[in-house]
Amino acid sequence: MRSNLMKVVVSLLIFISVSTTGMSQEQYSEGGTPQNWFVLDPAKDKVQGLSVDEAYSFLKEKKRESKSVIVAVIDSGVDIDHEDLQGKIWINEDEIEGNGIDDDNNGYIDDRYGWNFIGGADGNVEQDTHEMTREYVRLSEKFGDIDEKSVKKKDRAEYDYFLKVKKDFEETYEKAASQYAFYNGLYKNVVRYNNLLKAYLDVDTLSLNDLRGIRSQDSTILEARNLVGMIFQQVGEDVNFEDIAVELEGAVKYFGDQVNYAYNTDFDPRTIVGDNYSDPNERIYGNNDVKGHDPSHGTHVSGIIAANRDNDLGIQGIAENAKIMVVRAVPDGDERDKDVANAIRYAVDNGASIINMSFGKSYSPQKEVVDAAIKYAESKGVLMVHAAGNSSKNIDKSDNYPSRNFNDGKSAGNWLEIGASAAGDNSDFVGNFSNFGKKTMDVFAPGVNIYSTTPDNSYESYNGTSMAAPSTAGVAAMLMSYYPDLTATQVRDILNKSSRKFDNLKVKRPGSEELVDFSELSISGGLINAYEAVKMAETLTIGKKD
Template sequence: MKRRVRGFLLIIMLAGSITGVQAQGTVQENSQLPPKEWFILDPATDNVQGVSAEKAYNTILKGKKSKTVTVAVIDSGVDIDHEDLQGKIWVNEKEIADNGIDDDKNGYIDDKYGWNFIGGKDGRNVKQDTHELTRIYVKLKEKYGDIEPKKVRKKDREEYDYWVKVKEDFEKTYDEAHQQYNFYSNLRDNIVRFHVLLKAYLGVEQISLDDLRGINSQDSIVLTARNIIGMIYQNVGEDADFDKITEDLDGAVEHFSNQVNFAFNTEFNPRDIVGDNYEDLYEKGYGNNDVKGHDPSHGTHVAGIIAANRNNELGIKGIADNVKIMVVRAVPDGDERDKDVANAIIYAVDNGAQIINMSFGKSYSPQKEAVDKAVKYAESKGVLLVHAAGNSSKDIDKGLNFPTKTYDNSKAKASNWLEVGASAWGTGSDFVGEFSNYGKETVDIFAPGVDIYSTTPDNNYKSFDGTSMAAPNTAGVAALLMSYYPQLTAFQIKDIITKSSRKFDNLKVTKPGKEELVDFKDLSISGGLINAYEALKMAESMVMDKQN
């Protein structure tokens, strides 16, 4: 699950006339920015719908002792040298760093801080990869691309019908990616051009609304520039940071460029970098020990939400105060592969992770049996799995987002799995992230996932949106429970988190991807928002009852 492309949706909608392409999405009704660390705050004391972690530390947890909990972050990599993660990274004490020997005999050489399943023995790393849809399309096209429907053998009919669906899906999404790339490219270029043009026309370094109102020109380009920049100022403010706007648009251009050039590129296959036998789903030991990778932005952000140092007066405070992050790299810029996901889960379990955060997902899973086997293994070992529900604004009761807690060819579900949607800080109709997936029978709970400020590489900090941020909020609360109440099992903690969630009577929210208002309680199984304070109260009560 790659993070959402952040952008000024309001600007994009206003500037749609530049390119003639309409942007998709809605604008958050609450234009006020929340406090920097709103996700750990409390509605009663801070007027934001955070997880109430600070309230818990100041009350229930005050003076209590805790045990260290290991949380595996399966992601794009983590900057283990970040200033706010010092002392928070899991270290394999049985392994001697960089001696070229598998000291602990776990099958992974020099895995001092975790493992990288998308790297090669020669030190190279997979950066971009294709979508799973592209990989399936390429494989089936070779078999069915030129065959006439009436010539398909009866025994191949089911697979052929699947090919028809895949082909339609691939061609549609490929075209959409091209359109989005062209849209963002043109939008970025035009906004920059208009802004520079007006500054030169007016002879100023900073344009004001009064300057724009004073323009009296017959030049259609100048008038168009005035109208577009004026609309941005009117809706964002005269202090609009055009460098930030350009940065966000650059991110969008880069994202959709990668979609076109890599994710949907049928000629692109970086797997030779890894050097494994890709057809062997249960192969072990491939990869390397580079847990940072080429761009650990996403994974570092996730790690900070869970574990950023709470006592160093730097950056932010993570949710859990006594936690170690085990780094497992398996997510490229593109879709992760089932084989890597399965091995990443097994590696985390075997090396002592008690919670696994999985902020990734995709729409197809051709080797789901391998992932199911790994999930069952984690379940048998009592390890809690926390998974982001996805950013496609869809009901995943109907449209799947893999991996899933439901085992293939079965109605059975993993009992150690939490599926998490993303919420915002207020309680208006925009309370649910407009991008978030949902599901009355699939998503367990919602957690903060809009405008989440956390760690990024090279000692930086940024705000990201996504269910990718909601999952570590949940994993952080789970780690808090395990740390202070170690006698509780993963299954009990899952139960506590869902049952103690914050409920909202008659809260109507905009259904993601739609314009209709629905009851918030109908978008998940629990119908609630994660609440660390109430969860810890419930845990305390359970432990006291057992002692009496």
Template sequence: MLGLSLLLAASAQAQSAYPPMKAAVQIKQDEPPRNWFNLDNAQDNVKGMSVERAYAELLKGKKGRTVIVAVIDSGVDIEHEDLQGHIWTNEDEIPGNGIDDDKNGYIDDVHGWNFIGGKNGENVHQDTYELTRLYAAYSKRFKDIDPATLKGKDKKDYDDYLKIKQAYKEAYAEAEEGYRRFMSIYEPFSEACKRLKKRLKVAELTPEVLNQLEEGELSEEKGVYLYITQIRGLSEEDLEEYKDYFESRVKYGYNADFDPRAIVGDNPEDINDRYYGNNDVKGPDATHGTHVAGIIAAVRGNGIGMDGVADNVLIMPVRVVPDGDERDKDVALGIRYAVDNGAHIINMSFGKAYSPHKEWVDEAIRYAESKGVLLVHAAGNDGKNTDVEPNFPSKFFGNERNEKQQAQAWLEVGASSWSNDTKQFVASFSNYGNKTVDVFAPGVAIYSTVPNNEYKSLQGTSMASPAAAGVAALIMSYYPELTAQQVKDIIMQSVVKYEGVEVNKPGSLDEMIPFDKLCISDGIVNAYKAIQLAEEMSRGKSKKKSKKKK
């Protein structure tokens, strides 16, 4: 990601090249230990969450209850070797009989539900961005209307349309330019790879293979290849992933004529039309959701892959996120599904800039809170201040950011890095906000599960959110008497604080900012300190109960 950003900057004037959280990519910069997010700063010299230390010193010999964590995401590969035994099962549903045994409206929802699939088993893969959908809807509504005749709400809506139209045109133009600039890099690199492979008669290029070329032979192609792979630290696989990303933005994300919703078969404008989708919880691309699930729940101590944060946990996959923007209706119903099926925690590693049916999501959040569920949300990857520029869904109810009208069992998470260098230990892509972001957690170079029993290092607030959710699951498992709000408070109060420490300002190449300007808690999530505080709070509750009995 960073390599490509520098590469694009070298080919033209600066332009942000960070893919959104739904397009997190493999890390190519210098990497820390693969399990760094579970390590301790004092013992291991990386800014991890002290998870291993918490298990070794505070939780050893203790038994916890099973905690269900719903992963509302792009899908989860429930067959992954490192998630076995940690996938939620609906015991009231008989697999494969085509009957809604538990009568919850979702047929054969054995391991969760897919709200962006059709009854025939087909799935939405790509979708548009919310900005595109708003532009398309407004354009259709006002196509043959004389603006001078509009009054009241229609006039206000038309004014909103003009703003949306301008934003859409600018975004589409930027996407086209980004794609053009990327292809100016991709095409010569791709051609160089083809020619080198043909000349050397190999399927894969390596430094050893390239050394077989005689001096001067295909020197230009070799130079292009080495510039991309050695200087910019990008592989052929990386370039293909970026090609998909840039191409998808133009072809699908900002294509006002594209609408795959017919696959689902519901009315996306009717929240009461809620029994749709299918039980394919993996979907066409479960990379993002599987990576998130592994951070929370990959089997600990099995000697393969990596260790998740929490040990006594089951993942409930709820698919609502396509390659594009998730829809408010799917998010709202996904939250309700998770709550109704027993989730204790809901992780949401997604976000967008517009929320036309925010009221539906707000009501679902209120419902989750009323049932004692903790919601953990990724702050976003735009390097922006969300105190000023919104990112949805959010903890604030309604359209005003009123501190008295917000979810109390909601944890908003920014991304930190492993480095002790203050210029690098906040993720440069992370959103931040002294009123909107609660904590930071590890979100750079996070090694975790991806489909087909594979593993990758990815980065994003998408990875920071499940890291924090995993710590919440630890607390809920070993201290079940604590409420969702108390768990959220414990995580915030037990952070490792960096008040007054000057750090790199996300979204900026060289500007520094006090860390306490980036989030409410002024710190990074720490499992060791959180367990200590949970123990204190739990003992306090026990003393109060015993006094009442006397």
């Protein structure tokens, strides 16, 4: 028992150092990193931000005027009542709110602020499975009991795919189940020992000095004292034991959700939506609840793009004249291809110039319907900005959907794939979680420790390529607002070509300590630069002022 608990403590110390100490190092680099670093300027502010103020100064100097640009945020939902998003949410003026009538005849009733493709008449999908789980279930029904030798030749390719899915699913589920059991047991022990020692010592909060005074001969008390003491000594005396329990509780919930929902082959919430799921081309379903049960992620994304720059609240978003169209298609779990395709089409048909997609997955069984929607967006001149993912993978070699690459071998010309960068230009410049790819990922943008809007008029810092994508979408919206004649392809090219380059900068390859040239991790080899982007746009459009 004691040796197992010692192993628990060692793992706990690793977990705590990653989730507390590591985070503080990102948040407060040497000399302190400003909360709004992602919009600041390298030369003036000594952080690798987007140079947003410099871009606006240039536009003012050139006496450019802006037009409103609609940015569709396909996400988990958005808190449209947030104080810093007032006046920044797209409104469907042709739809009368709450009258139960499809006033604009677009097929969606009361879609005043957008649409929710993962809801139905009786509520919304909250948790959902991963796509890998859904594929495992589907293919197991066909091949699960078949001997390999009896597989027909026409089914061989699909059977081989099933074997890959089966292997991935079983390995991933086993890992998640093991992690869940580990952290669940660890959390219970931490709470137990904390409460036991507080009661024994008659204190409200444990301290290392309290533990040093214990002289009991009770083996359980001594074991608790020794293990808790090790935690304090390793992590630091200023770390509250209750805080450690909270961290562990979060891990329990995360891995519990993986086991109970994401990889649960018996879980299927789709009946809530009420669509004919077998028909990937069905388009009219869902409801008008654009908030959903937890709009934290989508609200954070929206603030980066368009939070009010003129009030004294919270943050300044990047695009001063952008409106957020809310399209809910991402549950707690993997989004479904049918919903993604319909979300894209809804955004295009209702006037979006840019679509931000801060989501992704490794399997896409109905990719053809998503490809068709992307091609439709391209035909209508809509720019698509996609987060590259947070798995520290080279997506030149690993699948990451949705993708600019179509099943027919062609690729979208209106697509930007975005990785996440940090504030400093040292070896930690690239987020250690960020995917990358010299042939597949376009450019990097700020995505580490990004402070933005969260529900109920709050603000928090998040990490992820999910934050880097809206950093890029915000700059794209700035360009399209001030230079409305630019096409989506031109904006894509401008953002890549004007990106800030770093000669001979060596960075850690995400997921390792290996140092590589920053220029080798993306197509452009650069970082989004709003100031240089507007200068390039000005050069391309001289003589075309509105």
